[in-house]
Amino acid sequence: MRRPLWFAFLLHRVSGLLLALFLPVHFWVLSLAVRDADALESFLSLTERPLVKLAEMGLVFLLAVHIFGGLRLMALELLGWSSGQKTAAAGAVALSLGAATLFLLRAI
Amino acid sequence: MGTLIVNVARGDATERRSERFEVPAYESQTVLDVVSWIQQNADPTLSYRFACRVGMCGSCAMMVNGVPRWTCRTHVQKVAKGGALQIAPLRNLPVIKDLVVDMDPFFDKWVAAKAVHHPSRGRAEPMAEIAPDEPGRVTASAGIECINCAICYAACDTVSGSPDYLGPAALQRAWTLVNDAKDGARDAILDAVSGQGGCHNCHSMGSCTTHCPNDLDPLSAIAGLKRETMRKALRRA
Amino acid sequence: MLNARLFLLQRLSALVMAPLVLGHLALMIYAIQGGLSVGEILGRTQGSWFWGLYYGLFVLAVSVHAGIGLRVIAHEWLGLRRGLDAVTWGVAVGLGLLGLSAVLAVT
Numbered sequence: 248m249r250r251p252l253w254f255a256f257l258l259h260r261v262s263g264l265l266l267a268l269f270l271p272v273h274f275w276v277l278s279l280a281v282r283d284a285d286a287l288e289s290f291l292s293l294t295e296r297p298l299v300k301l302a303e304m305g306l307v308f309l310l311a312v313h314i315f316g317g318l319r320l321m322a323l324e325l326l327g328w329s330s331g332q333k334t335a336a337a338g339a340v341a342l343s344l345g346a347a348t349l350f351l352l353r354a355i
Numbered sequence: 356m357g358t359l360i361v362n363v364a365r366g367d368a369t370e371r372r373s374e375r376f377e378v379p380a381y382e383s384q385t386v387l388d389v390v391s392w393i394q395q396n397a398d399p400t401l402s403y404r405f406a407c408r409v410g411m412c413g414s415c416a417m418m419v420n421g422v423p424r425w426t427c428r429t430h431v432q433k434v435a436k437g438g439a440l441q442i443a444p445l446r447n448l449p450v451i452k453d454l455v456v457d458m459d460p461f462f463d464k465w466v467a468a469k470a471v472h473h474p475s476r477g478r479a480e481p482m483a484e485i486a487p488d489e490p491g492r493v494t495a496s497a498g499i500e501c502i503n504c505a506i507c508y509a510a511c512d513t514v515s516g517s518p519d520y521l522g523p524a525a526l527q528r529a530w531t532l533v534n535d536a537k538d539g540a541r542d543a544i545l546d547a548v549s550g551q552g553g554c555h556n557c558h559s560m561g562s563c564t565t566h567c568p569n570d571l572d573p574l575s576a577i578a579g580l581k582r583e584t585m586r587k588a589l590r591r592a
Numbered sequence: 593m594l595n596a597r598l599f600l601l602q603r604l605s606a607l608v609m610a611p612l613v614l615g616h617l618a619l620m621i622y623a624i625q626g627g628l629s630v631g632e633i634l635g636r637t638q639g640s641w642f643w644g645l646y647y648g649l650f651v652l653a654v655s656v657h658a659g660i661g662l663r664v665i666a667h668e669w670l671g672l673r674r675g676l677d678a679v680t681w682g683v684a685v686g687l688g689l690l691g692l693s694a695v696l697a698v699t
Contacts, residue, residue: 248422248510248512248560248562248565248566250560250561250562250565252559252560252561252562253512253560253562255560256512256558256559256560260665263658263661264661264662264665266658267658267661267662267683267687270654270658270687270690270691271686271687271690273694274651274687274690274691274693274694275690275694277694277697277698278690278693278694278697279697280630280633280634280697280698281696281697282697284630287630288629288630291627291628291629291630294627294628295627303624307617307620307621310613310616310617311617314609314610314613314614314617317606317610318610320559321603321606321607323559323574323578324559324578324581324582324603325581325582325585325603327575327578327579327582329564329572329574329575329578332559332561346617346621349621350620350621350624353621353622353624353625354624354625513668516668516669517667517668549595549596550595550596551595553594553595553596555594555595555596555598555599556594556664581599584596584599585596585599585600585603587596588596588597588600589600
């Protein structure tokens, strides 16, 4: 049943899945700080490339949309806020796009 | 009035096919009228279910243009796309023949959710007095007009992805009983909806509430079960 | 497939992470200006009890949360019926160890 809250569900699942796949890489890169600081420095210099900046913006969006969507779900389940769910889901996406755009604007 | 092009899903569980019928269109015609016209005038071997024709018995639900609906109260004019209808048996349930599904899994899950009344007093005792405006009664009353049509069950994507999931109708009935002061097995119900396939598998997509023909709100009922089971788990911890 | 206990763990880990994620988002948006460098990151985190506890707690919560989340995906999308506990706790322990070693590396 392809309806707005189905898309919200899919977005929450896919963002969570991608974040879970990204985390091992994130942790491994940070752990370079003690093992090989030069390798970390050269890795961080990659973040100056435009494409990498866009990818980072994507990651910010994934994290933001997962938490704002998740807060909506918990308000529905735990506080019983069942009205206006479609509006809330759309708001969560808009807020996340805003956060990701702000990140990109500061990155460039 | 013109003609409707109606594609009907036919066959048994092993062999499925689609058959095309041309049905005369009338004003205020329901989808059930169309199916009955086909069975009475075009192909008497067409199998389908109905009984009351007025939205009380819950037996005539089918997929109409991909959406689960009570066909006796669905007007063709509102759902036909370009003068055409696709009619298929309810989703998420095994097909027996043509438009008839096996409802056993649906009702077995009502039993598995302990969504049946558990008496708390004997016949010799006086009836419990419950005011209609008590909060528990109000919550229970919000969900009791379910006609067991399985439209919510057919609409639910969590049922599709996870066949053990008890589904919206059984869970909503469980929620009405948890809120019913006359039910004597509140804790047993909360345990029954907390296991594998329980209320915690719900992803809050809300298709149940959107498609319920009686405007019930299983989504909120399931959220209520989640809250109540969490409260119980935290008390135990 | 979730039961009440896993659901509770999933929601509790989410509640723990909610303020941490908001802080992490704000920090990313703040810190990205002018680019990233090892010196800048370590200057913030090294020797800091606050950031050590902040990210230590974050790592523990996210490990549990991701383990349970991937369990549900394995069940619903891959049709996995058995070995779900192994998926859950394998992911949780693996992510937890990797994450804690990263936190130790930068503090």
